[in-house]
Amino acid sequence: MQRRQFLQNTLMGSSLLAHKDLFGQNQRSTSDLPNWQLPDxxxxxxxxxxxxxxxxxxxxxxxxxxxxxxxxxxxxxxxxxxxxxxxxxxxxxxxxxxxxxxxxxxxxxxxxxxxxxxxxxxxxxxxxxxxxxxxxxxxxxxxxxxxxPVYQLLGQTVRTNYDVYISDFDRGTDTADVVVDRLAQKLAATGAKGVKIKVGGRMQNTPEDERRTRAFVPLVRKKLGDSITIYADANGSYTPEEGIRIGHMLEDNGVAIFEEPCNFEDEDGIRRVNKAITKLVMAGGEQDTSLYRFERLARTDVYDLLQADVYYNGGILRGLQVAEIARSFGKNIAPHTPKSDPLIAPFWHLAAVCPNLYGLQEFVYELNGKVPSWYEPAIRVQNGVMQIPSTPGLGINYDDQIWKSAERVG
Incomplete structure (x- = not known):
């Protein structure tokens, strides 16, 4: 999707409704920020x-x-x-x-x-x-x-499943051909229709990182084909000037989302990159934990897509409040959740009720990975889709035997 179309669609679909105070009608709100309408x-x-x-x-x-x-x-x-x-x-x-x-x-x-x-x-x-x-x-x-299920306590259910992309975290340990072949195998095993790749060197961009990225991205597109959605994550690797140059290269190869091109604290630099590119959706926010900062990131067009981590940012309710902040500015969210174990569970419930969840959502898939026996259900993707469990609580049941040998920390 073209970035301009993305922004138009989110603005049209955004409903700037008044919401109750997160802490209940009988307590004074501590801010003017939009809040999730939580049932009593x-x-x-x-x-x-x-x-x-x-x-x-x-x-x-x-x-x-x-x-x-x-x-x-x-x-x-x-x-x-x-x-x-x-x-x-x-x-x-x-x-x-x-x-x-x-x-x-x-x-x-x-x-x-x-x-x-x-x-x-x-x-x-x-x-x-x-x-x-x-x-x-x-x-x-x-x-x-x-x-x-927790989502029934959070609000109105808007989805019971979501489409996923497969992450690869390699930044040069393996050759580009090996990484792309591995991604192709994971796509075949899961039915996913998208991938996320790493570009740059993570908070740095050496000449070797630059060469790898410029050779790697076209190879991913060539080998995986035009039907596969590609997201790219820089993890703060670039200066604004480098981010603009790499952003144009990503656009030329049909990449859909560019994540955190510059140091996450450099709001002006990221905004410059966002302003200079025309097709990419700019995403970020996994390092951030201030609701006021999320409001500023949305209001000043640093990002088009906010990616608060459900744990880092303080839980499910604060994740939903970030969604409301984004929605008030016609923007969407795609929370940071690169997990395929019980850590994915709170995201399921946020996803079930969040109206402005955008795009494919992250999933880590290990080829020939062993399915753990100490919890259920096994966390699987079928035909590129993750089903949200409807069982009580977060949807994970643990084997009672594991608590008998559990060690109290501290």
Missing amino acids: LHKAISDPVLIRSVELLKTQGQLMLVVTAQDGTRGITQCNERMQNLSSLLKGLIIEHFTGKDARDLPMLVDNAYRLNSNYKYAGMPLWNCIGSVEIAVWDLLGKQVKK
């Missing part, structure tokens, strides 16, 4: 759901965040790889704002974990990743309490 959890769940404990456990080689209610019901999320370096912050600053509280007050609990006790002084990915992990586990708990 006290009406959806008639009795209090008191949180007895919040624990960080290690099992199956993974850190797991487990929230337990007074009646013994568990809400669970796997933690991302950042948590291993953040556990002291989680335990020292965050957990106390959830234990002993009513889980139905989740939006307020998230806000308190940010504002109170000067926690806001730690604001950024480390703080919000900890808050988001607890928030996601609490949603799993609430869904299990009412025996409904």
